[in-house]
Structure formats: C-alpha cells, structure tokens
Amino acid sequence: MIRMLMRVLGREYAQPLRRTVALMTTTAVAEGLSYALVVPVLRALFGDTPEDAWPWLIAFGIVIAVYAVLRYVSDLSGFHVGTELLRGMYHRLGEHLGRLPIGWYNAGRLGEISVLASRGVLQAMSVIAHLLAPFISACVTPLTIVVVMLVFNWQMGLAALVAVPVVAAIQIWTGRSMVAGDEERAERDEQATGRVIEFLQVQPVLRAGGRTTERFRLLDDSLRDVERASRRSTFSALPGAVGLTLVVQTMFTALLVLGAYLALDGDVGVAEILTILVLAARCADPVLSLTDIGGKLRGARSVLAKLDTVLQTEPLPEPAEPLQPDGHDLEFDSVTFRHGDRTVFDHASLTVPQGQRLAVVGPSGSGKSTLLQLLARFYDVDAGAVRVGGVDVRAMDPEELMARIAIVFQDVYLFDGTIEENIRLGRPDADEADVRAAATAARLDEVIERLPDGWAANVGEGGALLSGGERQRVSIARALLKDAPIVLLDEVTSALDPVNEAAVHEGIERLMAGRTVVMVAHRMRTVQRADRVIFIDEGRIVEEGSHDELLRQGGRYAEFWNISMAPAVRD
Structure with missing residues (x-):
C-alpha cells in the first residue's frame, strides 16, 4: 500500500511521508509501553503500602502526557502531509493529463477521470490524514503490549503472541475474499450513477412518449444490481469480522484461564494477573477495528491503482531537439x-x-x-x-x-x-x-x-x-x-x-x-x-x-x- 502510494505521488514526497510514518509508529509504541507502568501501580495498591503508588502514578501521568504530545504532533503531521500530498497529487495528475494525447480522452475516460479527480483523489489521500494513524496504532500498539506481557510473564505473553499470526491470516484472507466483491460494488455504483444521469437526460423523450409516471426499467435494474452487489460484499465481509471477534474473545478467555491457573499455583501475583488482563483487554479494541480500517484501505488502494494506471499512461513522445518548421504548408x-x-x-x-x-x-x-x-x-x-x-x-x-x-x-x-x-x-x-x-x-x-x-x-x-x-x-x-x-x-x-x-x-x-x-x-x-x-x-x-x-x-x-x-x- 505504502509502495503504491509512493509510486503514485512521486519521489519528492517520500521523505515527509516516511517521517510521518516513523512519528506515528513511535506514538503507537509509546502508547503500548505506557501500559507497562500499570504493573508497579497495581503492585503498590495491592501491597502493604498503597501510598507507594504515588510515584508510579506520577510517572504514568508524565508518560501519558508525552504520549498525548506525540499523538498530537503525529496527527497534525498526518493532516499537514495529507494536505500537501493532496495538492501535489492534483498538480501531478493535472500536469500528466495535460501531456496525454487529446485522442486518449473518450467519453468513458472522461467519466472515469472526473470521478478520480474529485472523489477518488480525496479518498486516496485521506489514507495519510485519517487512516494511516489508526492503522499503525491498531497494528503496533497491540504488538508492543504483547512484548510488555512477555517481559512480565512469559507464559501469558506467549499465549497472547500465538494470536498474532492468526489475526494476520484472517485479515489477509478477508482482504482477498472481498477484492472481487469490492470491485463489483464499485462497478455497479458507476453504472447506477450513469443510469441516473441518463434518466435525467431522457426526460424529454419519456415525456414526449407519454411515460411521465412509468418507472425507468434500466435505472431500476441497475439499482437492483447495486443492491445485490452490496449484499454479496457484506456477506463476504461477515466471516472475517466474526472470525476476528472469535479470535480476540478466545485469546482473552485463554489468558483469563491461564492467569487464574498461574495465580492459584502461586507463580504470579494478583497485581500482575490484573495488569496482564487489562493489557489484553486494551489489545482487543484496536485489533477489532482492523476490519473497518481494512475495508477503507482496500477502497483507497483500488483508487490508487486506477490513479497509477492513468499516471503510467505514456504521453506522446517529445523530441529532444525540436525542429522549427519553415512556413505553414x-x-x-x-x-x-x-x-x-x-x-x-x-x-x-x-x-x-x-x-x-x-x-x-x-x-x-x-x-x-x-x-x-x-x-x-x-x-x-x-x-x-x-x-x-x-x-x-x-x-x-x-x-x-x-x-x-x-x-x-x-x-x-x-x-x-x-x-x-x-x-x-x-x-x-x-x-x-x-x-x-x-x-x-x-x-x-x-x-x-x-x-x-x-x-x-x-x-x-x-x-x-x-x-x-x-x-x-x-x-x-x-x-x-x-x-x-x-x-x-x-x-x-x-x-x-x-x-x-x-x-x-x-x-x-x-x-x-x-x-x-x-x-x-x-x-x-x-x-x-x-x-x-x-x-x-x-x-x-x-x-x-x-x-x-x-x-x-x-x-x-x-x-x-x-x-x-x-x-x-x-x-
């Protein structure tokens, strides 16, 4: 996704985008590491001297403040870079379209380009401003929390780590299974839009034929196709969403059972068990959000692929040393x-x-x-x-x-x-x-x-x-x-x-x-x-x-x- 984004944008935007990705990754890691301080806080609260929790609470507050600053700076960077890339994308697309042969522009391409140049570019560039940070957070923060769990208790950390490849496999499988449905839905949407325009354009013909109250069959058929495509797309997404939920719930249940067993056996204390369960619960929300984020990223990737196709279209070749004509015959x-x-x-x-x-x-x-x-x-x-x-x-x-x-x-x-x-x-x-x-x-x-x-x-x-x-x-x-x-x-x-x-x-x-x-x-x-x-x-x-x-x-x-x-x- 990032590679395609860089290819579409051009090399001049590589550095600010890499800087933004690095900043967002650092923010996600900081969020995950901040939860490590929950362990000493709970240990003190459940110990003989609860007042010892104050220094750890203050440290936790400082870390949270640092995380908040990082989050503000990374989000602001995402918006600034997204805005710059949006402007740059419009300039690059406009300059490239201006170099393509006029004969390239047929009726079909004009409709496609008009959609790409309006809604499409905005959707693709919204990845940086609105989707990149949540996606990185949903991937990096849970992984950081798993590392923290491994540090405090390798058994429970290892149990949580087992879920990582399962979640990744479900995401990959869901994405692949929904590609065809997403493409069909996009195609049906474009056809329906064309039929709506056609319905408006043929009003004089319909009225001249006395069909002012009659339904427009072509439009009705097209809208039914959109409905069927939407239904198929929704059904294809259900197994992945349900599977992801089951994996998260299963992981949490397994950690709960393992934690109870280790606590009863005396291997870990109550504070550690509570901390690890809090960390596991904190992992659940971002992981579950991957389904929604993944769908939006697939839509943006589809638009990027279309933009890439247009930008890869070769303009008419220009001579290295142009010649001047002699006359106007x-x-x-x-x-x-x-x-x-x-x-x-x-x-x-x-x-x-x-x-x-x-x-x-x-x-x-x-x-x-x-x-x-x-x-x-x-x-x-x-x-x-x-x-x-x-x-x-x-x-x-x-x-x-x-x-x-x-x-x-x-x-x-x-x-x-x-x-x-x-x-x-x-x-x-x-x-x-x-x-x-x-x-x-x-x-x-x-x-x-x-x-x-x-x-x-x-x-x-x-x-x-x-x-x-x-x-x-x-x-x-x-x-x-x-x-x-x-x-x-x-x-x-x-x-x-x-x-x-x-x-x-x-x-x-x-x-x-x-x-x-x-x-x-x-x-x-x-x-x-x-x-x-x-x-x-x-x-x-x-x-x-x-x-x-x-x-x-x-x-x-x-x-x-x-x-x-x-x-x-x-x-």
Whole structure:
C-alpha cells in the first residue's frame, strides 16, 4: 500500500511521508509501553503500602502526557502531509493529463477521470490524514503490549503472541475474499450513477412518449444490481469480522484461564494477573477495528491503482531537439492510422500549400474529423508522416505546434466564466482593443449588446446560458484573437439557424483570410469557398480537385453535391 502510494505521488514526497510514518509508529509504541507502568501501580495498591503508588502514578501521568504530545504532533503531521500530498497529487495528475494525447480522452475516460479527480483523489489521500494513524496504532500498539506481557510473564505473553499470526491470516484472507466483491460494488455504483444521469437526460423523450409516471426499467435494474452487489460484499465481509471477534474473545478467555491457573499455583501475583488482563483487554479494541480500517484501505488502494494506471499512461513522445518548421504548408505523406481494430487511413497522401484552403468531404465515418486531429497531433500516425512547414509534427515542440494552429470544432465548450474570459483563452496576454476587435470580427458584439451584463455576462458551465450559434461566435472570436497561421475547421454551421449561420460564416471568412485552412464540410455550400476539395471514403482519398473539376468528373463528389442541393432545388 505504502509502495503504491509512493509510486503514485512521486519521489519528492517520500521523505515527509516516511517521517510521518516513523512519528506515528513511535506514538503507537509509546502508547503500548505506557501500559507497562500499570504493573508497579497495581503492585503498590495491592501491597502493604498503597501510598507507594504515588510515584508510579506520577510517572504514568508524565508518560501519558508525552504520549498525548506525540499523538498530537503525529496527527497534525498526518493532516499537514495529507494536505500537501493532496495538492501535489492534483498538480501531478493535472500536469500528466495535460501531456496525454487529446485522442486518449473518450467519453468513458472522461467519466472515469472526473470521478478520480474529485472523489477518488480525496479518498486516496485521506489514507495519510485519517487512516494511516489508526492503522499503525491498531497494528503496533497491540504488538508492543504483547512484548510488555512477555517481559512480565512469559507464559501469558506467549499465549497472547500465538494470536498474532492468526489475526494476520484472517485479515489477509478477508482482504482477498472481498477484492472481487469490492470491485463489483464499485462497478455497479458507476453504472447506477450513469443510469441516473441518463434518466435525467431522457426526460424529454419519456415525456414526449407519454411515460411521465412509468418507472425507468434500466435505472431500476441497475439499482437492483447495486443492491445485490452490496449484499454479496457484506456477506463476504461477515466471516472475517466474526472470525476476528472469535479470535480476540478466545485469546482473552485463554489468558483469563491461564492467569487464574498461574495465580492459584502461586507463580504470579494478583497485581500482575490484573495488569496482564487489562493489557489484553486494551489489545482487543484496536485489533477489532482492523476490519473497518481494512475495508477503507482496500477502497483507497483500488483508487490508487486506477490513479497509477492513468499516471503510467505514456504521453506522446517529445523530441529532444525540436525542429522549427519553415512556413505553414501541410502534408500527409503516405499516412496509415488505425483506431482500435479499424484502419481509418491507409497510405493516404495530400498536400495543402501555404495560404490555400482545402475542403474535406466524405460519408460519415470516413475519417474527416480524424484528419484534422492528426494534423493537430491529437494522435500519432502508425506509418508515414504528418508535416507542417516541411517538419514532421513528431519532431516539433507540442506547444510550438499548437501555437501555429487555431481549431474551431462543431461542438463548442465554454468554461464557466465571462465571455471575455473565454475569448482570452486564445491569447491571454492580448490587450482589450484586440479582444474587442476579435469579438466584432466574429459578430459577437451584437450578442454582447443584448445581454444584461454585457462583457461581464456569465456563459454558464459549458456555455449553457448561450445558444449554439452564440457559442460558435465566441469560439471564432477566440480563434481570431489567437491569430494562428493554420486554421482547422470541423464544419461549424451544420446545426445553426439561418441568422446565426450567416453571422458565423462572416466570422469564418475573416478567420480564413490569408491562412492555411483545412475544413471538414458537411454542408456542401461550404466547399465552394475552398481552393481544392478531397473526397475521402474507406480510409482513402478517392477524388481530388477543385469544386468545378470534380463536378465535371461526375464521380462520388458530384453525387454528394447533387443530393445535397436537391432540397434547395425543390424549395
């Protein structure tokens, strides 16, 4: 557990964590040793001169005070180190996620990372602040007490020592038997959470179908799975909890019988017997708490394993000596790219001269958006090369590459903040005049004018307080402010109303002016603004040329054009 924790945290946190563990161990030993003073106290009280107990009582009080100070310092150290490690873990996780390829982030991973980055990290780091001290105390204090018992009476100490391997075996067995149940419970909880979200999201569909009072079967099934998994997890924990209780009770009973026998035989005095029984009783509470602590530690270990898996994910390699591109032309050189078992591109080649516009057309799933992602190095190709300015993108510094590219996606995400803050993401150090000019060029100024708070208007999480067209205008303003020489457009007008479409088109034209552009076209009218068009199908570029040339050829592109224009002709 500690080794995995250190691997996840990194070596820079090893020393404070070791220091905290050492301090907590010392505190647990001090607690166990303090009980040794109970023997002379009871001897004096049961002897002929009870007043002789005062010096031992004072010594006992001093030792308890020292233990209290140690406990305070160790607990405080645990909280401080836990807080530092929590902050460090967030920084390390954030920095690592920032270096992973964008293509790594799919819908499933986003959900997993969101859970890890919120509840998961807190649960894992709570080990230091809340679980480490009780766990060390539950293990070390009873062992110290057993050593004290051995010193005062080897027979009873040996009898207590016999229980140690039995307790350890029960804990190991319980942990192993509950691993599968804990994993199933965690999996069922995640599925149930997803079903609850789905139930909320599909309310319009359910209500449109007249099913407003009907139970959502998928959610009910998922909740029943959680119930069954919880029941199995509880049942799997019962044998260990009951077994541990029986071992502790059996040990105490055996010590009681052995103590009575030794006292009747005259080998030990009443004070020693009472002391050893008090010590045995003091061992019981921390040992019994191991069941509850063990369950929490298993949960934290499961989270640490997931964090470790994420942190072990290799980012895209960075060159030791990055190269600077000469110009802003783009090239696919015999590119092969596979996504899972599917080959998206198979030895595809194309060039986009600097300052020209390339339109990418093809059926759904043909790889149009993937082409943009490869240009931006969201993924690395399996064979061939993607070049910018004659330099392989793998030989460029990632920050340098992204500084040269402005991307406008079809689905725009805005951060929960003001419009101005979202625009400034394109160039944080831009002055106010440049921000206002970018907003005006994207025709965002007319949106800002009608908002009650103007530039200070909050867009909500994901831009929820703006319409789709308004979010697109913010995205275009952001790209305009960045002023990158290469622009990648994933058809941004396919779901807009005519008013917003016209405004967005105007902003896009300003954005494309004088730049190298690759645009994915879903609406065929967009293609007419391109210098060259390629038609992609099944991982290959099957047609290439200008809009007019491809229409004259009468091939796949012409067929797509005729189909897309047919509704307009009928209208």
